[in-house]
Amino acid sequence: EDQVTQSPEALRLQEGESSSLNCSYTVSGLRGLFWYRQDPGKGPEFLFTLYSAGEEKEKERLKATLTKKESFLHITAPKPEDSATYLCAVQAMGSGNTGKLIFGQGTTLQVKP
Amino acid sequence: DTAVSQTPKYLVTQMGNDKSIKCEQNLGHDTMYWYKQDSKKFLKIMFSYNNKELIINETVPNRFSPKSPDKAHLNLHINSLELGDSAVYFCASSQVGRSTYNEQFFGPGTRLTVL
Secondary structure, rough: OEEEEOOEEEEEOOOOOEEEEEEEEEEOOOOEEEEEOOOEEEEEEEEEOOOOOOOOEOOOOOEEOOOOEEEEEEEEEOOOOEEEEEEEEOOOOOOOOOOOOEOOOOEEEEEEE | OOOOEEEEEEEEEEOOOOOOEEEOOOOOEEEEEEEEEEOOEEEEEEEEEEEOOOEOOOOOOOOOOEEEOOOEEEEEOOOOOOOOHHHHEEEEOOOOOOOOOOOEOOOOOOEEEEE
């Protein structure tokens, strides 16, 4: 069964303290891995798509990497405005053209000033 | 210039009532989705429509009935509401046809509370 597990569930950082979020996946052929950011009371906001092992993408203080079993979201020198829940999702080859995403349970990040 | 919009934002109702949530996207996408997010923030797909055709129908009680009048709109009707239906419901859209990969764009969510 296709599955996505994120760790840790919650993370508290001091402003400027870099860290990484983990997304482990088990899928019958990976079509794509997606990272989203969700602020309280809002819908998930798309951040990155990664397609193949070794791929990396960056946006401001965020950098996403992908291996054959997991993805990391690295946060460099975070600021309080980076506080949010970060969601990881995978699309399996077996999903065909349905676009079906399987989400992890998310990591809630709190950055203190 | 809202990309994916949902109405209403909040919905509070009594057990046993019937309610509907509406969704519209102006991104020109061919596929729309309904997700349910529980209290632990776990996001799970319920339905998906591609060009008005149902293509994903997860294990959801048949009290939930989606309808897509056109590819820019996807509505969700819920009959005989139960306490366990309380959650945040998100609509999303993406371009699947003629696209190898798809990024889904989400609406702001509808928080449903069943009393």
